[in-house]
Amino acid sequence: MIRFIDLIPGLPEEIALECLTRLHYSTHRVATRVSKRWREIIRSREFYNYRKQNGLTSGVVCLVQQQLPVHFRSDAFKTVGSMSFAVTVFDPASQFWERLDPVPKYPDGLPLFCQVASSRGKLVVIGGWDPESFNPTAGSSSPGGHDENKNALSSAWAYDVSNDKWTELTRMSQERDECEGVVIGSEFWVVSGYKTERQGMFEGSAESYEFGSGEWKRAENAWKPNHCPRSCVGVGREGKFFSWADSDPEIRVGTCRVQIGERTFICGSDYQGGPQEYFVAEEGQNGKLRKLDVGEEYKGFVQSGCCVEI
Numbered sequence: 001m002i003r004f005i006d007l008i009p010g011l012p013e014e015i016a017l018e019c020l021t022r023l024h025y026s027t028h029r030v031a032t033r034v035s036k037r038w039r040e041i042i043r044s045r046e047f048y049n050y051r052k053q054n055g056l057t058s059g060v061v062c063l064v065q066q067q068l069p070v071h072f073r074s075d076a077f078k079t080v081g082s083m084s085f086a087v088t089v090f091d092p093a094s095q096f097w098e099r100l101d102p103v104p105k106y107p108d109g110l111p112l113f114c115q116v117a118s119s120r121g122k123l124v125v126i127g128g129w130d131p132e133s134f135n136p137t138a139g140s141s142s143p144g145g146h147d148e149n150k151n152a153l154s155s156a157w158a159y160d161v162s163n164d165k166w167t168e169l170t171r172m173s174q175e176r177d178e179c180e181g182v183v184i185g186s187e188f189w190v191v192s193g194y195k196t197e198r199q200g201m202f203e204g205s206a207e208s209y210e211f212g213s214g215e216w217k218r219a220e221n222a223w224k225p226n227h228c229p230r231s232c233v234g235v236g237r238e239g240k241f242f243s244w245a246d247s248d249p250e251i252r253v254g255t256c257r258v259q260i261g262e263r264t265f266i267c268g269s270d271y272q273g274g275p276q277e278y279f280v281a282e283e284g285q286n287g288k289l290r291k292l293d294v295g296e297e298y299k300g301f302v303q304s305g306c307c308v309e310i
Contacts, residue, residue: 007037021051025058025310026091048121057309059260061090062123063267064116065276065301067099067109084109084131085303087116092280094258097298110146111137118308119161126159145177152177152196156209156256172207173218180229184239186211190228191222191241202226206241231304234264248289250277258305266303275299 007016020041023031032039041047050058067086086109087100103110103125111128120126128137136148140233146152152175154215158167176193183189206222209215223229223241232245232255244266245255251268254276258265264281266289276299279293 005155007041017050018138021054021056025060032036034093035074045120048241052121052309057121058093059307059309060306061092061258061260061265061305062118063088063090063118063258063300063305064114064125064303065099065257066112066303083112083301085112085114086110088298088302090265090278092263092265095292097294099297106131108132111267115304116306118306121308121310122161123306123308124159124161145179146196150196150199151175156190169209170216172205172216174205176203178202178228178230180231180233182233182235182241184208184235188236191233192227202228232268233257247281248279250291251279256302256305260307267305267307269301273301276302 007013007020011019020031020038028042032042048057064085065088067084067088081084086102089098089100090096101109110125111130112131112134113129115126116123117126128136130137131291154172154175156169156172158169159165160167172190175195176190177199178195179193180191181188182191188209188211189206190209192202192204194201194203202223202225204221204223206219207216210217223233224243227243227245229241231241232243234242234244234257236242243255244257244264245252245268247266250270251266253269253272253274255266255268262283265278266281267276267278268275275296276294278294279289280292281289
């Protein structure tokens with residue numbers, strides 16, 4: 001347990017801690033250079049938990065996005081060179097965009113087709129193909145998907161971030177390639193997907209995992225058949241699934257949605273390979289879409305995204 005003492009000379013312990021917890025997350029990197037004591041505290045789990053318990057954390061959107069230069073023409077949007085991906089961060093509160101430095105293990109870009117998730121203020125990059133060898137990276141397990149022979153899978157795994165450990169869950173009722181995982185309250189849902197013999201023919205069913213019993217519960221007619229669910233699944237007020245790809249023609253292709261509290265961040269394009277457009281919806285499916293003004297350097301294809309509470 002880290003003791004919060006002597007943080008700021010001349011101030012009582014409690015007041016000094018309150019001052020540190022109110023620093024914006026963007027200043028933490030500089031603040032850790034003030035002293036060894038500040039660095040230990042700001043990087044500690046207790047500090048993050050204290051800020052979260054007191055409502056001082058901020059939700060930001062993290063996207064795995066194509067980072068190469070783009071060129072616009074009056075009739076097309078084109079990219080130059082090979083595909084290279086990096087993490088783009090959007091802060092809804094300040095409307096600030098930035099691109100993070102490369103991950104040391106992947107200086108030339110993140111794995112192709114990798115997915116991102118968040119856990120206790122950390123961004124977790126999962127799976128994908130090595131951008132140099134095109135071989136699957138270590139830790140590529142996820143609900144459903146397919147093996148190296150394109151056979152759809154019914155397996156599912158849970159990852160413990162703290163202990164860096166994978167645990168296999170009970171298998172789903174059927175194989176589900178290109179399905180989508182969604183967390184609703186305390187339930188984990190796997191939506192749609194297709195079997196090996198039905199390539200590209202997306203199912204209308206879904207399954208929810210009950211952590212108490214370790215069993216899956218199947219739901220029929222939960223999704224619009226023959227529509228890809230990847231990154232675009234939304235949950236309406238009545239608890240029914242819908243596709244954010246249908247919310248606006250400008251984001252109907254390659255749609256990616258990220259939930260930020262009561263708001264939803266959505267991006268996509270109006271044609272295959274087109275520039276990304278960005279919207280924010282207030283209070284779910286029936287909320288009005290507000291288009292964001294974004295610079296051209298952030299118009300590249302978005303591979304996946306999530307919300308990280310910092």
